[in-house]
Amino acid sequence: MKRFNAIFFVVLFFFPILTGCGEKEHPVDVYHRLRDVDRLELSRMTVGKVGMISDPVFSEANGFSGKMEALFDAMKPGVRIGVYSYDTYLVAYVDLAQLRPEDVVIDSETKTAEIHLPPVRVMTDGREPQLHEVHYRVTGMRSAITPAERAKLKSQMAAEVKKQMVGNGAATEALRESAEAKAKSWFTDLLENWGYVATVDFK
Amino acid sequence: MIMKWIKIIVIVLAAVLAYYVVNMLTAERKEREYKTKTARIKSIEQMVELCTLDVHEEVPLKDSVNGKWIVARQTIEGRVRFDLDSLKVEERGDTTIVYLPPERVDVMESASPSAYEIYDSWDASNRLFGRALTAAEENTLKRRWQKNVVKRVYDRGYVSRARRQAVESLTPLFRQMQGPFGKEGPVIVIDPTPSGTRR
DSSP: OHHHHHHHHHHHHHHHHHHHGGGSOOHHHHHHHHHTTOEEEEEEEEEEEEEEEEOOOGGGOOHHHHHHHHHHHHHSOSOEEEEEEEEEEEEEEEEGGGOOGGGEEEETTTTEEEEEEOOOEEEEEEEOSSOEEEEEEEOTTOOOOOHHHHHHHHHHHHHHHIIIIISOHHHHHHHHHHHHHHHHHHHHHHHHHTTOEEEEEEO | OHHHHHHHHHHHHHHHHHHHHHHHHHSOOOOOOOEEOOOEEEEEEEEEEEEEEEEEEEEEEEEEETTEEEEEEEEEEEEEEEEGGGOEEEEETTEEEEEOOOOEEEEEEOSSTTSEEEEEEEETTOSSSOOOOOHHHHHHHHHHHHHHHHHHHHHTTHHHHHHHHHHHHHHHHHTTOOBTTBTSSOEEEEOSOTTOOOO
16 A cells, blocks of 8 residues: 555656656747748838830831831820839748758757748739829820820839849849848747747758 | 933832831731839838738729729739737736737739730710720729729638638747746637728
């Protein structure tokens, strides 16, 4: 009976410690918790673009038909100018679903954590549907600017923005750097709150 | 002599006219290039936002304003986001409660060059001397379409789904958050408005 009591006492004494082991942070837990967040957006860039609709000018017209068109247009009295602008948005994010177990290194004894985040990616976040009319002057015998012309201008401007921003790494470098800085501070704070001194970098 | 010069002038003019006509009929019509300025970075802002839902739709549209009609196609991109920098945290006893913030539903036109195409536009109130749809009127229509997409995102339950997903993502993230009693107290993530906050 005494022996049974001793075993019972030992089990009772060590129970909180044994169950307490489950409370200990495990690298896999930290990894799963971060990975489940998926896409975290960290920085947004607004890019402005301005374009102009006007009748063709003879000196700038291309080809024979373009020159002829400009010549006929020059005979019409009046002016036809419309200046328009709109904004495009780019977002820098980390896709935490790309995180691998080996990217999270936890030292439970020293309470330190190393997180190697997936690289920051940049994506377009759409553009303003509205086209802002900065200036409009149509006089004399000139015809009003049509919605089809504005749509064509916007299409050309969008193609140029894509070429200048998305296809050009240097243009989005500032956005990427801003996102990396935000990610480092946010994840460092988060892990500090979990009780770790964290080092955060990017793969 | 004069007749000879007249013949030469007529032949030259006919040749120029023939070249112009042939050129008009056969030459590939180059898309007109408009004058544009180089794209300019206006701002870069930092944030921490959780994006749990993307919507991508191609919408045919027929609508009118001030008697002027338009038929168009628009590709839209929508996203449901949560600002993690503005989380409301409350401490009740030993429990820390994290409230899921109101969602932000962003609906934009796709940045693709072919995202907006006009098929037809006309003035139904004046068929003889039709007035063109102005940029301001077109913007009024586009704001209306944007509102309709936002309404659809709510009506189809996308926002509820996005909020559920956000709670699932954030719960493990904040479970180990240190409350007023260190790690002793539990941390729970609560969604105060599961079907969203319509504005």
